[in-house]
Amino acid sequence: MGRELSSGVRCVDYKSVSVQTISRLPKYLNYLKALPKGEVTNISATGIAEALGLNDVQVRKDLSLVSDGGRPKVGYAIEDLIYDIEEFLGSDASHTAGRVGAGNVGRALLSYSGFAEYGLDILAAFDVDLALVGREINGKPIFPMEKLSEVCAQRQVKIGIITVPNYEAQHVCDLLVQSGVQAIWNFAPVHLTVPADVLMQSENMACSFALLSKHLSEKLKPARLSK
Amino acid sequence: MGRELSSGVRCVDYKSVSVQTISRLPKYLNYLKALPKGEVTNISATGIAEALGLNDVQVRKDLSLVSDGGRPKVGYAIEDLIYDIEEFLGSDASHTAGRVGAGNVGRALLSYSGFAEYGLDILAAFDVDLALVGREINGKPIFPMEKLSEVCAQRQVKIGIITVPNYEAQHVCDLLVQSGVQAIWNFAPVHLTVPADVLMQSENMACSFALLSKHLSEKLKPARLSK
DNA sequence: TATATATCGATATTCTTTTATCGATATATA
DNA sequence: TATATATCGATAAAAGAATATCGATATATA
Secondary structure, eight states, X not given: OOEEOTTSOEEEEGGGSOHHHHHHHHHHHHHHHHSOOSSOOXXXXXXXHHHHTXXXXXXXXXXXXXXXXXXXXXXXXXXXXXXXXXXXXXXXXXXXXXXXXXXXXXXXXXXXXXXXXXXXEEEEEEESOTTTTTOEETTEEEEEGGGHHHHHHHTXXXXXXXXXXXXXXXXXXXXXXXXXXXXEEEOSSSOOOOOTXXXXXXXXXXXXXXXXXXXXXXXXXXXXEEX | OOEEOTTSOEEEEGGGSOHHHHHHHHHXXXXXXXXXXXXXXXXXXXXXXXXXXXXXXXXXXHHHHHOOOOXXXXXXXXXXXXXXXXXXXXXXXXXXXXXXXXXXXXXXXHHSTTXXXXXXEEEEEEESOTTTTTOEETTEEEEEGGGHHHHHHHTTOOEEEEOSOXXXXXXXXXXXXXXXXXXXXXXXXXXXXXXXXXXXEEOOHHHHHHHHHHHHHHHHSSEEEEO
């Protein structure tokens, strides 16, 4: 974790927290928040692990990266732990985002509760459909596509969210990159090309389903005999 | 890969293909399908790797699990490779599914193109909203919740897709399990509890966003000085 | 106060995944 | 036909992640 520089100053890599750990943190958060408030104010890593079907050492290790509130025999104070995880996940100054495409996927995203806790602030949406332009969704204005560059540049939008049909996706992506966006969150099921310095994260429902489907097949016929 | 049984018969584990590999296959498929049809009929693992920003050995290894069409100096026949990947991903008899919740997320899922290729056949939707009941979305009927058990049992629905608000999710999940569903695909951002023999896969947009956000922060300030 | 126990944090081990290396082979070119 | 090269598949090495083990410590109980 971190590495020693010649100056003797320690350089903490953000990377030191693994992708897997970061992905599990929101799950802990969900679980902790759903816990009944009342008499019980503490929880152990073992307890979380059991409830979520994970290994207790793994949970403890994950939590040790974001909190130092764990005490032997006592566990973690639930309130404090929630605070620590949120602090860790949202600490990096909130990222302003612009969303392109106001169709079903775009709206679904907005209806997803609690993005703000993670530091996501969707400023505005853009769409080619003039019937939608001028209206608001969840209090966010919908602009015409022509406004994209202007708004993104002016408001220093860092994340571009793409929820348009496949055939438009690369074009929209290029527009966003030109407008200074530094990360793309892509929901169109196509591979998009960006310059090396732009971050790209694609959500692909087909990937998720492929996993589920394969696991289900495994379950239904756990072993196949060959040769 | 596989293990030797006392009988001398080889038992091929489905598990032998890793989660990561299964998740990458749909990406290869996307990429291959987007390739211009014409003169060039072949592609190398190196080429795919370069285009998708992956390691060429990894791509070759992934592909070797689903295809044996790779030839030195030539690569893979694009058409055949597409066929092989689809065959692998969708081969396990198509899984019939029922979807609960006909809101934005539910509709977004349907609008996602090409699930059929992966063996997903969504039979019907269920919703408590009586205004929706009786209507159709993308040709799929919407039934009232009371019909859930009946329809699931009758049509042997294996996968239940949950796209309802958090507070209903566990209840709906229990209903699905009671109705004989063997796998749950959950889009509500809460942890759901199921019997050990039921598969559960949760999509959590917050997890995805947490990842993107952390990566972006890394990028914006690649190193932080401490001590 | 002494002892037992739940739980933590750290270290060690095992397992999985990724990446590197190398010999084999199909095609192209001299 | 001989040689060069792109590419494959297999094996080996390295990196990374999950799990197991163990000593330390805070609380509860005898």
